[in-house]
Amino acid sequence: MCFGLAFLVYELSQSHNTLSIVKQLHALTIKYHLSFDPFYATKIIRLYALNNDLHSARIVFDRIPCRSVYLWNSIIRAYARAHQFNHALCLFSQMLRTEIEPDNFTFASVIRACSDYLDEVDLRVVHGRVIIAGLGSDSISSSALVRAYSRVRFVDEARRVFNGMPKPDLVMWNSMVSGYGSSGCWDKGLELFRRMQKMGERPDGYTMVGLLSGLWEPSLLQVGKGIHGLCLKNGFESYAHVGSALVTMYSRCGCLSSAYGAFNSQSLPDLVQWSALITGLIQSGACEEALLLFREMNLKGQKADAISIASTLAACARLAMMGPGREIHCYVIRHGFELEVMVSSALVAMYSKSGFAGLGFRVFKAMSKRNTIAYNSVISGLGSNGLASFAFDMFNEMLEEGFQPDQSTFSALLGTCCHAGFVKDGWDLLRRMEKEFNIEPSTEHYVYMVKLLGMAGEFEKAYQLIHSIPGYTDSGVWGALLSCCEVHGNSELGEVVAHRLFEIAPDKSAYRVMLSNIYASNGRWNDVKSLRDDMMEGGLRKMPGLSWT
DNA sequence: ATAGGGTTAG
Structure with missing residues (x-):
């Protein structure tokens, strides 16, 4: 066996490859005539997906004539992970038209896509297929169902799936606990947690995060402290996810000193923990402190990402401070973050709220990718600075481009009318949002x-x-x-x-x-x-x- | 197969 093949076999088993290595591996599979082998193709697709190169992954997939379940799963999972749910679901329906039967992993990926992209009705259809496929009490597809039903606010349905399991495993318990957490039923989550302990199932870090995620308001501070105590007792507080869930919980409960405490007890806080604290400060109105913390994070060598930049820009916007906002804008340009819709939308808002709607508009015009939020941002930026006709132009453009307006779009537009005194347009919008766009005022x-x-x-x-x-x-x-x-x-x-x-x-x-x-x-x-x-x-x-x- | 931080409007 020559060196190339040994390299290939070894590297395929690693998951931390860079994109250029993946491309070399792909070339090697072609060289050794292995590119049509479903086993190698599956691995290559997975590696491309992990490196966010879905395009190449798809090319590999399309070229394989003889597709195994694993191959289908790898491409569907790749799209679901990248939030390209339409592609994921489209491939799933293609798969159903072949003789290959989906397995529990296929369903788990598809269900994940449903909960983020589709609604409860589609979810029920897929649920039905899970049962037909005889996977009704399979723990992998069922815990995906529990998670998905909770995400679309059908916790009771989630509980029914949970109850249908003769012996739930730890993942199942955790999915149900965090389902309750994300639906605002923290008390039911806690109840389930107690039952789980009574039945001799040992909780882990996931369980704690699930419990903490349901605590949203100051009156629940004591409950949060209790759960924090449990984390300490079991040694879970050293898990990064538990740490940031604690920071977030304390900020949401309005106890910033404890949020700082949880943050400081991390020996080396990661990016998510930094931004959890920064966001916590912004939500409590301590925007200057948030800016200082963002700077401290950079000085400590922690590189910012799109989410933390967007949050920090929101602090600048609230303070109507162009100075730090511009500085961050420069950072954004140097690091190529202006391609991120989230970041540019926040920039538009920052400039507009500082009174420079023209600058905001320029940022918007330069955006290569837009979405509803970006349009909302520019509409409200123009409208709140008295540029009503420009704001309406952007609304029309948004419709022409095929973006769905939402509640915020109409808030921005009606706010524009208030600034300009456009009574007739206001009535028009109020009517259209209900009749034409199906949005209840x-x-x-x-x-x-x-x-x-x-x-x-x-x-x-x-x-x-x-x-x-x-x-x-x-x-x-x-x-x-x-x-x-x-x-x-x-x-x-x-x-x-x-x-x-x-x-x-x-x-x-x-x-x-x-x-x-x-x-x-x-x-x-x-x-x-x-x-x-x-x-x-x-x-x-x-x-x-x-x-x- | 399960987990943490999220931009617009208010």
Whole structure:
């Protein structure tokens, strides 16, 4: 056996090859007439996929006439991993038309594609096929099903699959626990966790991450601390994934000191842990601190990636700080991150929020790949800087390019109308989003619409609109109307709305201030006084904006 | 076959 073949056989068993080595290996399989052998082809496809060269992987696949299950699985898994779900599913349906039967690994990949790309209905179809194939109690395809049903918010269906397993293995338990976690049922996750322990199944790091992922708010801090304790007791806190789940959990629960603590207890924090902490700081409003931390990360030699850059740019945007934003932009250009849609969308927002919509627009124009979020970003950037017609142009372009607008698109567009005072366009959009795009307007869309009408002085219409909203008790829309009354000094309607708000949200002193401003602008000083006395009784001692009376 | 950080709108 010559050197080349020995090299080939050895390297094929390694998974940490670079793309150039994979290409050499591929060439060797051709040289030794092994390129049509399904075994070698499967390996080559897997290696191309691991190195993100799906194109080459596909070429190899297409050239093999005699395809084994393994070969099909490797190409389907490659597409599913790369989030190219349409390709994955397309290949799956091709496979169903051959005499090769899909196995549990095929189903696992396809189910993964369904949960990220398709909906519950498609998932049920695939589920049916799993059962027909006799894999109903196979743990590999069933745990994929549990995960997928949880991701599309059908936890109960996930539980049914779980219950159908005579003896769930650890992966199965973990999938169900994290299914509960990601669906916001942390208490059910914990219950399942206890049952699992009672049945003698030992949890591992995955279990802990699943439990932690369900803790989203400050009231769950104690629960989180309890789970942290369990991690410490079992030595799981040294796992990188557990570490970053802890950092995230503490930030979400509003306990930044503990987030820092979890971060610092990692001997060598990795990129994900750094960005978990940075994001935690941004969400708690500590944006300057987040920027400093990003710099510290770079100084420590940890290279940033698209996700951490995009998050940090969001901090610059919130601070409306061009300085650091531009610096990061330079870094982005030097390292080629402007090709990442996520990064460029964040850049557009950063420039726009700093008041330089033109620069944002230029970044957008230079993007080679776009998506709905990128369009949302540029539309709101232009619109919120008073460039309404440009914003509408981009909306039309987005539709021509075939991108689906979403809730945020319409928020951005209605916000644009507010800035420009385009009442008619506002009505148009509100109608189109429901009729043409099947998106139900949410409270914030109505808030924009009410503001738009109220600012134009069309109080009647605004009031009617609020009454036409199903379940119109939300304080947001009334607050918007009240602030319009404040601007216009409309005390007749203002009084009605304010009293309504006092009923819905009695503790909101802001509404009392607004009402008092309305009284003041009408010279009704006695009403101003009595409102203030009311507030004093209610324990609200300070009344901002009225210290001069 | 299971796990961590995510850009837009608000």
